[in-house]
Amino acid sequence: MTSKKIKIEYYALKMKRKYADEYITELATIEKVLGCVQALDLHERRFDMKFAEKAHFLFDARNSNGTLLLSFHSGEFGKTPPIIHRLTGEERENPRLRDESDRSKTHFGMRKMLDEILVIKENSHGSGLSMKHFADYLLYFSGKYYENENKELDFTLEYSQLVRTDFFEELQKLKKISVGAIYADKSILHGSEAYNDFIGTEHIKDEIVISVKAENLQSVPIAFIRKILGNSKMIHKIRIEGKSEDNVLVRLVSDSFKRVEYVDTAIDSNGEVIGESLLSSIQNLLVQFKDDAEIILS
Secondary structure (H helix, E strand, C coil): CCEEEEEEEEEEEEEEECCCCCEECCHHHHHHHHHHHHCCCHHHHEEECCCCCEEEEEEEEEEECCEEEEEEEEEECCCCCCEECCCCCCEECCCCCCCCCCCEEEEEEEEECCCCEEEEEECCCCCCCCHHHHHHHHHHHHHHHHHHCCCCCCEEEEEEEEECCCHHHHHCCCCEEEEEEEEEEHHHHCCCHHHHHHHCCCCCCCEEEEEEECCCCCCCCHHHHHHHHHHHHHEEEEEEEEECCCCCEEEEEECCCCCCCEEEEEECCCCCECHHHHHHHHHHHHHHCCCCCCCCCC
16 A cells, blocks of 8 residues: 655644633543534534635544544635646646535544643645644634533633754744743752752752743843753753744753654555544554653743
């Protein structure tokens, strides 16, 4: 069977209370919502994007050993340009109706972590369901679910991308660094008053967390982070939260986690990904992402 490499993306999804400054991690709630969506007729699962003639449909959702595996079908409508032949350049009329489209598929996996939900998704390359519109889809149908239960939807959804490539290469791409959490051996503070009075005792864990936060509208200097990491033997790992050039929230992780960018996936005779093959790979990645890989910044 033919296979191809499919790019994979990692995200952290958070559920924030509307009327309280707190976050919840209720993957079971999302599972209930998607279960109700899947019980609808296919046309009722449609989510239309604003300002674009594009629609998304939940195709399948199931729980497999604590991981939620999802498939979405999408289409972009309203255009029926002539069809062109690859070899000759000849064109003919497109028989497709304006309400028809080539189908795109996007596959997701979700798993509850410490206090966030880990999402691993297929890179849709703009034709399928993006992470932003996935969150919009969940929020839209969560509202419908709560309305049917005669309840008010009491949470919103936030997400950030988890990047685990070369740390400083990605760090340089951020236009603003707002928060950092440095996990270090407590001996990094050796000689300080705090260390002499408290940290050097046996009652303090060997690993401490140093939180770094920029002033409003400012950025933590990269030179400061480099200085901190100069004593790398004492640094266990570091988390950085910042904004990319296009204002997307990004979290950088510099530790020993193995980054997986691509997975080998079986494709059918039409060149389409076989969903079960890709979902199996995504589920394996979800399971391998250990609980101690904390993906939230203090």
